[in-house]
Amino acid sequence: MIVITTPTGQIGGRLLDTLLGEAPTHGETLRVIVRDPGKLPAATRARVDVVTGSHDDPEVIDRAFTDADAVFWLVPSAQRAPSLDAVYSGFTRAAAEAFRTHGVRHVVGVSALGRGTPVADRAGHVTASLAMDDLIASTGVSYRALANPTFMDNLLWQVASIRDHGVFTGTVTADREAPAAATRDIAAAAARLLLDRSWTGTGEVPVLGPEDLSAHDMARTISDVLGRQVRYERQSLDDFRAALEGHGTGNAIVGGYLDMARAKDDGLDDGVRRTPRTASPTTFRTWCEEVLKPAVLA
Template sequence: MIVITAPTGDIGTRVTEHILESGKPFRVIARDPSKLPRQVRDSGDIVEGSHSDQETLERAFDGATRLFWLVPSDPTATDAEAAYVGFSAAAAKLLPSSGITHVVSISALGRGWPDDAGHASASIRMDDMLKATGVNYAALACASLMSNVARQADVIRETGAFYYPAPADLKLRHVAPEDIAKVSAGLLLDANWEGFYEVPMIGPEDLTFTTMTSILSEIVGREVNYFEISMADMKAIMLQNGASEGMAVAMIEMLKAKNSGLDQIAERTPADIANSPTSFRTWAEKQFS
């Protein structure tokens, strides 16, 4: 039995689809099961609740051997430590006595980074806590998600503007959610691996925002211009949208680290490209066409 958390999110939805197509028995944990596709509700076991809750996890872990772990976004959490480590504390408590032998987690790049990198550092501390339970643990260490760009889709289409707190000519790494989901599902379905290891999910290319907006211009059929905003403006936007002070600070610390090379820690190998082959153009054509 494979347990899937966050099954209605961008990555979790795709992981669930892969597992469903495989025909393997699965169970999902969902706060609101009505948001699940009918085929998922008809084919899998459903445990209603939050996977931060011990009682919910006890029901979900019963008879299970594999776990897909993804902490949902919660901008209102006290801080990144609470959002990742605190959220996962119940799982860390239950895993040693459960039948789960393999855990696949969505995490971040940055292990060994000398400074605090906000969300990225908290994700890695979560990984360390969960792998210490003795399970076989694979952490998908992800660069920035291409789907973050989609949050500005309406602005891009309507005004031809894209905003981000990074220099226009800075090359950064981005990965498509569908690639992350495919690798996650593969590790869950074929658990012939042991111990702990990180799987860099860094995409096939490094791109500047100038190049990205040029690609977007071709796809949406109008000129798209890039505008760099300050970290202070980014923090203010987050606070205005309901984020807590601690989570806004954590995001800024992560973005600063990314601008300084956090996601470039991993050297891109042929295996990395095979794991995350989707280019930004390919992703954008699906999202914006």
């Protein structure tokens, strides 16, 4: 039995689709934890065991982890949480206890690059995510943290600006090269680990994409794919803060985003070398052609 959290999200949804296709040939059954089962297609609901509720609720977790062999763990965003610890380790504490009591053997979690870098202890959301990894690892389960850089898919939040103004923004230096990963590759990495549970112990699985890119590189690729000029504008941290606050984001979460932005510009994502094992296949151009362009044209 594999339990999947966030089955309607960008990563969890893609993972669920993959497992629905592959799990039967591996003799696996699937269970999902979802707050609103109505967000799952009817055909999907018919093929999985559904536990309704939030996966920080001990009662929900107790029901979901009964007879579970493996768990995919991803904490949802919480823009008004009182602290970063509450978003990550706090949300995970009930599950960590349930991993022990239910004898769950394998857990795959979504985390971030940065462990071992000089800025890892002052990287906001990333620092809190790494602490969550340590909490899960302390339970004795076999754990793999998917260590991710910035998601390519984050650009989907700026579709309107790209379409209407030919601009996307960010806080990193325009010519700083860094890895970026497509969420579908992260889901694929999770599926491989969940279906082949021959691994033991704890560790990280970096998902780095096939190449390092700067914001200027991305702007050139987007422009080429869309057939019109798109440029990158660097946003000051003050403007970034104002934008977050304008969307109702709480102070603790805003501070976490600002600290993460500073750390990324200081090399947070530079600590892992790309190899055939750490590279993921989707190029930024392919992602733009298959994901961004249809979204812009929609």
